Amino acid sequence: MPAPASPPVTTRNAVVFLAVVAAVAALYWMRSILIPLALAVFLAVMIDSFARVLTARAPTLFPPRVALPAAVVLSILLFGASFWVVIANGKGFFDQLMDYIPRLNGIIAKVAHAVGIQVAPTIDSLINQLNPQRYIGQVASSFGNFASNALLVMIYLGFIIASRRGFARKIVALYPQHAEREQNMKLFQRIRDGVEQYLWLQTVTGVMIAGAAWVVMMLVGLDNAFFWAFLIFLAAYIPILGGAIGCFMPPLFALVQFPDSLWPAVILFCALQAIFFVVGNVILPRMQGDSLNMDPTVVLLSLAAWGALWGVTGMFLSTPLTVAAMLILAQFDGSRWIAILLSEDGDPQGERLLAAKPKKTSNPKIAGAKTSSQKK
Template identity: 55%
Template sequence: MASAPPPSAVSRNALVILAVIVAGAAAYWLAGILTPLALAIFLAIMIDGLARVLEHRLPGVSRRAALPLALLLSILLFGGATFVVVARAPAFFSEMLDFAPKLMALIGRIAGRVGVRVPLTVSELVRQLDPAQYLGQMARALQSFGSTSLFVLVYLAFILAARHGFERKVIGLFPNRRERQDAIAAFYRIRDAVEQYLWVQTLTGLMVAGLSWIAMAAIGLNDAIFWAFLIFLAVYIPVIGGTFAGVAPPLFALMQFESYWPAVILLVALQAIGVVIGNLIYPRMQGKSLNIDPIVVLLALAFWGALWGIAGMFLSTPLTVMAMVILAQFDGTRWVAVLLSADGDPQQLRNRTPGEAPDEAVRHEPTQRSSA
C-alpha cells in the first residue's frame, strides 16, 4: 500500500493560517478566563525572577526562603496597586467630570480661533453630558478590575503550587533526551525574554513616573501621585503608553489652571522625560533581547488589544515573544517566527551568560534551575 504524499508547503501554510484564526477566535470568546490566567502567568514569571534576585543579591536569603519573600513582596505591591485604583479612581474621575465644562469651553475657544466650526455650541455640549452615566460606567469598570485582580491572585496561587510538578511533566511529555533539551531551551528562552522585558518596563516605568511626579507636583497639579501611578501602568503599553504619559497630564492642567503656562511647562517637561528615557536609557537596558520587528510590535498591540482590551495591550509584547519562540520550534511554522523576528533568526538566544556556548543552555537538567 502506497504511503500518502507529504503535505505541500501551500497546504501547510494554509493550516497555519487557519490555526491562527481559530486560536484568535477562541482567545476572544474565552477572554474572561484567559486574561486573568495570562496575567497570573506573567506575574509568576516576575516573582520567580525576583526570587532569584533576592537569593543572589541579599546575604542570608536561602533558595527556600527567596520564593516566599518574593511572593509576599509581590502580593503587597499588587494589593497596594489595587487599593490605590479602587480607593482613588472614583474621586479622580469625578473631578475630571467637574472639569468637563471648562474643557468644552476651551475646545470652543480654540475652534473659534482657528476658524473651525464645531457641530454644537459649548452650552449644548455641556447639557448633553450625563455624569451619572459616566459614573455608572466607571463603577462597573472598577468592579471588573477588582474581580479580575481576585482571579489573578487565585490563578497565581495555583500556578505557584503546581510549579514543582513542572519537571516531571516535561519528562513525561518528552521522553527523548534531545527533544526534552530543546523544549527546556525554548521554555527558558521564553522565560528569560519575558522576564527581561517586564523588568526593564518596570524600572523605566518607575523612572518615568517618579520624574513625572516631580514635574506635576512642581506646578501644583491635582492628584499628582495618582497621575504618576497611571503613567507607571501606561508605560507597559507600547507606543500608546508613552503618548498618554506625555499628553494626558498637560490636558488636565489646561482644565485645572486659568493660565496656559502650567500646561505648557508640564508638556515640555514630560516630553523631555520621555525622550531621554525612551531614546537613551531604555534602548541600553533592553538591548536586542526581544528580537521582535517594530512593525510587529504595533500589529501585536492592535491584535491583542482587540482580543483582550487593556489587558491585551499590556501583554501584547510578551505574548508575541512567546508565540515567536514556540513557532520557531516547528518546521511548518518557522516562517511565521522569521517574519515576527527583527533579524530573521528567531532561534538566536539573547542575554546568555558571557562565555556560555549556545548548547550549554540546554544541558542543564530541569532540577538544576528554578521555573516559574
C-alpha cells in the first residue's frame, strides 16, 4: 500500500497559522483559569530548583526527602519578607509623598509657565478632576480578584507538589518506548532549565542593579533609598520594562525632593543608565551564553504579546513562556520554522550545544520505573 502523500507546504503552514491564532484566542479567553495555573507551575519549578540546590550544596543536611519541604518553607519566608518590606516601607513612602505636594505644585507651575499656560493646575485640582471616588469600586474589585487568584495559585501549587511523585510513572505509561521517552524527557528538562536559568539570571542581575543603585541613591541623599532599591530589584524580573522603570522613577522623585537643583536628578539618571547599560550589555550576555537562546527582538515582542494577553503576570512570565513555546514548536515539522525564527542562532533545541557536552545518564527514577515495568 503506497504511503499517503504529505500535504503541500502552503497548506501545512496555513494550518499552523490557524492553530497559532486559535491557541492565542484560547489563551486570552481562558486567562482567568490559565494565569493562576501558569503561576503555580512557575512557582513549582522554582521550588523544585531550590530543593535540588539545597541537596547539591548540603546533601547531609538536606537529603531529597527533606530538601523539598525545606525549599517550600524557605520560599514562603522569602515571599513573606518581600511583602513585609513593601508594606513597612510603603506607608512611610506615601506619607512622605504627601509632604512633597507643595513642591510638586511648584514644579507643575514651572512646567506650565514654560509651555505658556498662565494658570497652572495644582495636585488637588487634578485629583478632583480625576474623581477618585468612582474608582473605589474597581480598586476593591481588583484587590478581591488578587486575593482569590493568590488563593487559587496556592491550591494549584499544593496539588502540583503533591502529584510530582507520580510523574515518573506517568512518563513511562505515556511513552513506553525508551527512545520516545528520552526525547520527551529532554524536552521537559530543556524547558525546566530555561525557567531556572531565567530565574537565576534575573535574580543575580537584579541584585547587582539594586545594590549599585542603592549606593548611588545613598550618595545623592535620595529619601527611601532602600525602598527604591527593593522596587528596582522586583522590577528587574520584568524584561526591558523593569529597567525603564528603574531608570526614570528615582530621578523624577529627586526633582521633587531637590526642587532648587537639577544636579541630583541628573546624576541619578546618568548613574542608573550606566548601571543598566553595563549589567544589561556586558555582564548579562556573558552570564546568559546560549542558555535561553532567544532573539532580543523576540524578548521585546513576547513582552508586549504576553502583556496584552495576561497583563502584568504575562509580562513577568513572558520569557519562560516563550522559551517553552519555542521548544514545543521545534518538535513538529510544520511549526519548526516558527521556533527557528524565535531562536537566536537558528538552533531552538540546542542540539549543537548538547552535542558538545558529555552525555548524562537518564533520570534514575524513570530508569527504575522502566526496569520495574519490564519485569512486569
